Amino acid sequence: MEKTTQLYEGKAKKVFATNDPQYVIVSYKDDATAFNGEKKGTIVGKGAINNQMSNMLMQMLEKHGVPTHFVEQLSERETVVKKVTIVPLEVIVRNISAGSFAKRYGVKEGIVFDQPTFEFSYKNDDLGDPLLNTSHALALKLATAEEIDTIRTMALKVNDLLKDYFAKLNVTLVDFKLEFGRLADGTIVLADEISPDTCRFWDSTTGEKLDKDRFRRDMGGVEEAYQEMMRRLTGEGK
Numbered sequence: 001m002e003k004t005t006q007l008y009e010g011k012a013k014k015v016f017a018t019n020d021p022q023y024v025i026v027s028y029k030d031d032a033t034a035f036n037g038e039k040k041g042t043i044v045g046k047g048a049i050n051n052q053m054s055n056m057l058m059q060m061l062e063k064h065g066v067p068t069h070f071v072e073q074l075s076e077r078e079t080v081v082k083k084v085t086i087v088p089l090e091v092i093v094r095n096i097s098a099g100s101f102a103k104r105y106g107v108k109e110g111i112v113f114d115q116p117t118f119e120f121s122y123k124n125d126d127l128g129d130p131l132l133n134t135s136h137a138l139a140l141k142l143a144t145a146e147e148i149d150t151i152r153t154m155a156l157k158v159n160d161l162l163k164d165y166f167a168k169l170n171v172t173l174v175d176f177k178l179e180f181g182r183l184a185d186g187t188i189v190l191a192d193e194i195s196p197d198t199c200r201f202w203d204s205t206t207g208e209k210l211d212k213d214r215f216r217r218d219m220g221g222v223e224e225a226y227q228e229m230m231r232r233l234t235g236e237g238k
């Protein structure tokens with residue numbers, strides 16, 4: 001499969017058309033942004049790590065019955081995925097308080113929830129991705145009630161699978177963001193990426209942050225954290 005024209009360039013990825021209208025090629029960049037694009041930087045090697053990590057995780061999820069957009073990895077940074085129209089919802093699942101949850105509700109980070117939480121943001125950079133509930137999503141016709149049901153069930157299943165998977169790597173899955181897409185026939189599949197850009201990972205023993213919070217919060221050791229997550233996933237260098 002070959003890239004033809006560039007369809008889109010986002011903050012962390014470029015998307016190219018191919019000779020087959022069912023497929024597109026995603027190319028992962030090292031560019032990093034935070035706080036709705038206010039903070040910009042480069043995380044050297046991030047594109048290659050996020051591409052390969054996301055593909056490994058998508059394949060694991062597929063094996064356990066979660067439909068995804070993944071088709072085939074082409075190179076370190078490039079992957080063929082099914083062409084979808086993205087449902088404009090950021091779907092966030094949390095197991096432990098952190099980030100905007102801790103800020104919004106005035107609680108400390110690190111509170112372990114009895115049950116995972118589930119929330120949506122409206123995927124709209126101009127508005128700063130505002131939080132919304134199901135009735136708002138329906139009123140705005142962002143998705144149908146049936147689609148929202150499917151997305152919720154899939155997101156919670158993804159949480160169960162990822163939590164167990166990372167626990168075996170001594171990594172605690174704190175929270176993450178998913179995006180879903182519609183295939184041409186309307187089927188909902190998991191799309192976008194699953195990586196240290198979109199998840200919070202804490203070392204289960206030390207609590208050390210192994211994700212993009214190191215970049216957001218200027219903690220240093222950003223590249224090393226991404227590399228460490230990749231090392232644990234591939235089992236290399238142990």
Ligand code: UDP
Pocket residue numbers: 090092098099100101129175176177197198199200212
């Ligand atoms: N997240 C993301 N993209 C966003 C916002 C959040 O991937 O635009 C991820 C983030 O990395 C974290 C989870 O979603 O794993 C929950 O993020 P939160 O709502 O706490 O927002 P943040 O504190 O990152 O602004």
